Amino acid sequence: MGQLVLAAKVTHVPxxxxxxxxxxxLRAAREPAVMSxxxxxxxxxxxxxxSFVVxxxxxxxxxxxxxxxxxRHRGAFTSHExxxxxxxxxxxxPGDTNLARSIAGRALDADLNVTAHQVASLGLEYGTIVPMHYMNPDGFAKVVSVASPLFTSFEESRLLGEATRRAIEESGERVAILASGSLSHRLWPNRKLGPDAWTSIASEFNRxxxxxxxxxWQARRYREFLDMLPDYATKCNGEGGMADTIMLFAALxxxxxxxxxxxxxxxxxxSGSGQVNVEFHVDM
Ligand SMILES: [Fe+2]
Known part of the structure; x- marks a missing residue:
């Protein structure tokens, strides 16, 4: 039996x-995030x-x-953005083809449109590369990266998260799940970009x-958080619709x-967005 042994919401800012x-x-400003x-x-x-599932x-x-x-995930990444x-x-x-295929299989069971790709030229994005750079620098664990669809629904992302947990439990792996994305995500417009943009929030409401x-989260008031999550994702400019957070909590x-x-x-x-690293303990 496989097991979920670590779960976290993590930043991946360039x-x-x-x-x-x-x-x-930026060294001092980013050191706590890098160290965590x-x-x-x-x-x-x-x-x-x-295995990491990101x-x-x-x-x-x-x-x-x-x-x-x-x-195998191998390449040299330059961000288009x-x-x-x-x-x-x-x-x-290293990749984990079996776990990736199993997640897709369990999601297909739930009638989701999911594809697990084995295409050598399909590289990783920096939402996976940056956390792995710090957490898995020597490739001690395998990596599965999951995309966030734009034209999806809250409910579908929840199904994908639940399918991931089922696949983990059926695998022989000890798995860490990472929700790689920001909290609020309004970025500064070009004209307001300056040295302070790195360390200031673009919306006080979002902050x-x-x-x-x-x-x-600190008070473990997760029900209230989950009930506000659809509005939070919309009104606070959620990155990728906060699909990472929906999937993480579904898996939990x-x-x-x-x-x-x-x-x-x-x-x-x-750059105007809100960032943090939080572990959600699974040793309850
Ligand atoms: Fe991002």
Whole structure:
């Protein structure tokens, strides 16, 4: 029997990578986020994680659900969206074809339109590459990346999350699930981009709702959070419709989840969006 042994909501902002360049002015601002991603990687290794499943809000698809089922993820990534921020980032990670196919199979059982792809030229997006850069730098665990469809529904993403949990339990793997995406996600418009854009929020309304969400998580008031999640995703400009968060909570058991939320770094803004790293403990 497989087991879910780690679950977390994580940031993947490119400014993490920029902060690593020598003399970067962002080094101090991003250090807590970088250190907490490394800590999550350390915990994953300590718990014997064999596979990461990453719900990647930066891999945006149109129709249907898509899973990268390649046996090996290898490439040099330059972001189309922000080539000035992520260039030639090399990655070489094992994939988990069996788990990817099993997730697709269980989702098909629920009548979802899902495809697990084995296409050598299908690379990873930075919503997967950036967290793996810190958490799985030597490829100690296999990686399955799941896209976030744009033309989908809240309910369908919930089914995909539930299917993922069933597939994990049927597998022989010890799995970490990562919801890779921001909290609120309104970005600064071009004209307002300046040095402060890295470290300021574009909407005070969004910041206040993000902080309230973190309070609800701390208090394990997940039912209230889940009931507000459709409005939160819409009104606070959710990245990829917050599909990563919907899938994560579906995999955790939705209203039945009672675990502790451990916030691993302070909430921080990046390009106007709200970011955080939080582990949702599954050792209840
Ligand atoms: Fe993103």
């Amino acid at each position: 400014s993490l990578m920029l902060s690593e360049t020598p003399d970067s002015p 991603l490394r800590e999550l990687g350390r915990r994953a290794r300590e718990r014997g994680v064999t 719900f990647d809000t930066h891999w945006l698809s149109n129709f249907g659900y898509h899973i990268n089922a390649n046996e 922000a080539p000035q921020m992520i260039q030639d980032l090399r990655y070489d990670l 206040q709702v993000d902080l309230r969400v973190l309070e609800l 058991g939705w209203y039945d989840y009672r675990g502790a939320a451990e916030q691993l770094c302070d909430y921080f803004p990046s």
